[in-house]
Each structure stands twice: as structure tokens, then as C-alpha cells.
Amino acid sequence: MTIALLILHGLIAVVLLGAITHQAASVVRTARARPASTTRRTFLTRYSQVSDRSFTAAVAVLFVLSVALGGTIYPAYRIDVRIPFEEMGLAWAVGLFEVKEHWGAVGLGVVPLYLKTWRSEDFARRQTPRMALTLLLAIIVWTDFLVGHLLNNIRGLG
Amino acid sequence: MRPRFSAEVFTATFCVAYVSALAANLPLFLYYPQERVFSWSWAPLSGVGPGMAWYGLMAVAFPVSALVAAVAPTDGLPLRVREWLWILPACAMIGCLYLMSHFFLP
Numbered sequence: 001m002t003i004a005l006l007i008l009h010g011l012i013a014v015v016l017l018g019a020i021t022h023q024a025a026s027v028v029r030t031a032r033a034r035p036a037s038t039t040r041r042t043f044l045t046r047y048s049q050v051s052d053r054s055f056t057a058a059v060a061v062l063f064v065l066s067v068a069l070g071g072t073i074y075p076a077y078r079i080d081v082r083i084p085f086e087e088m089g090l091a092w093a094v095g096l097f098e099v100k101e102h103w104g105a106v107g108l109g110v111v112p113l114y115l116k117t118w119r120s121e122d123f124a125r126r127q128t129p130r131m132a133l134t135l136l137l138a139i140i141v142w143t144d145f146l147v148g149h150l151l152n153n154i155r156g157l158g
Numbered sequence: 159m160r161p162r163f164s165a166e167v168f169t170a171t172f173c174v175a176y177v178s179a180l181a182a183n184l185p186l187f188l189y190y191p192q193e194r195v196f197s198w199s200w201a202p203l204s205g206v207g208p209g210m211a212w213y214g215l216m217a218v219a220f221p222v223s224a225l226v227a228a229v230a231p232t233d234g235l236p237l238r239v240r241e242w243l244w245i246l247p248a249c250a251m252i253g254c255l256y257l258m259s260h261f262f263l264p
Contacts, residue, residue: 123240
């Protein structure tokens, strides 16, 4: 059961990674917008030319789901993975997971304000908070994904 | 009547409450997954395996921030302040890194 939940956690993280990266690329492109005639049609241009607002609800739901699933399998990590890490003297690996869990929690606290900056008229003309919160969430998602992947490669569950 | 909720206040309070609880090592409870035991004591229990503080930290930060966000006026903060609230989660992330730095130092 834990393995199934871990795989689901990973799959949700992949979808979340795609959504937040698209949105982050789009919001940065919008902030640095140049006249359309001077923009070259590169892969990066096309990658960031998405409707950034449409990703907001998906990112929020996927982030909450991902943290909830991570929290569900956390006890298995504490017993089956962290103890061997400590026995192997891999304090840095334990530390990476600690950063992952705490940043995940901070991200959870950010979600309501992130949603508001994308939906409220108050923030409609203010690009900075929207961009900053989206980039913060993107940093959290990328870090948590890479750390989870790395630790699972060192010693997975099961 | 719609329930009042200020996203700005929730995020700000959550970041402060979570990092404060983490820094002071004050989770609401500890969970011992090996024996599936919850303990309201901050002193580690013996004979029940390793404890986890994360659930207890979330249990501190969530109710506190939800309560403050429900009580605080939604339009109480000027827009100029709301624009810069993203600094708080950024500081919270740096604070967590600092508090965990002992894992990476020799």
C-alpha cells in the first residue's frame, strides 16, 4: 500500500511540476514582455505562451494533494528510510528530507495567498506578488521533487 | 453570510507560526509511527521508537493561522503591505534552511 501511495505521490508531483513550471515561465515572460513583432518563435517562447491563469486551480489542488500524500507515507519514511540513513551516517540526506518537509509545509501556507493573487482584482495590476509567489512555489516543488527522487534512489521504501 | 477569511493574514501567520514552532521545538504533539502512539509531551518517550514532530508542527500552524485569518479584517492591510507579503514565505524558507543547517555541517 505504501509503495502504491509513493508512486501516486510521484505521479502527482510530475503533473504539478509541469503545471507550475509552465505557469512560472509564463508569468516571467509576461513580466519581461516585448512587442510581439520583436519576439522570436523559439521553443522557450512557445513553452511560456500559455494561459497562466488557467493553471492556478490545478497547481493549488495538486500541491495540497501532493503534500497530503507525502504526509500519509511519512511514517514509513521515518521507520524504513531515515533510520538506515542515520546508520549509514548520511546526515545530509536526512537534512535534505527535513528541508523538503518544512518547505512543503510553508508551501501549503502559501497556497491561499497564491490563489488570491491570481484571482483577486486587487492584485490584477500588480505583477510582483503574483510572480514572486508563483516562483516560490516553483522552487519548493522543484526542490521537493528532486530531493524525493534523490533519496528514493539512495534507499526507497519497501 | 460568507465566512470571513483573509488569505494574506493566513499565509503571513502560517509562516510565522510554523517557523516559530520549529525553532522553539514546540509541536502540539509528537507521533511515534512504530507503535502508532501520539504523545502530548514534548519529552521523547522511550521504548516506542523514533518520534515525528511534523504533524504536531502543522497542528500548531494551521489552527492558529485559520483562526487569525477568520478574525482579522480582510481589507485591513494596505495594498502596499499586501504586495510585499511574499517576503514572509521566502524568509520562512530561509529560516527552515538555517534551522536544518546542522545536518549539513561537519
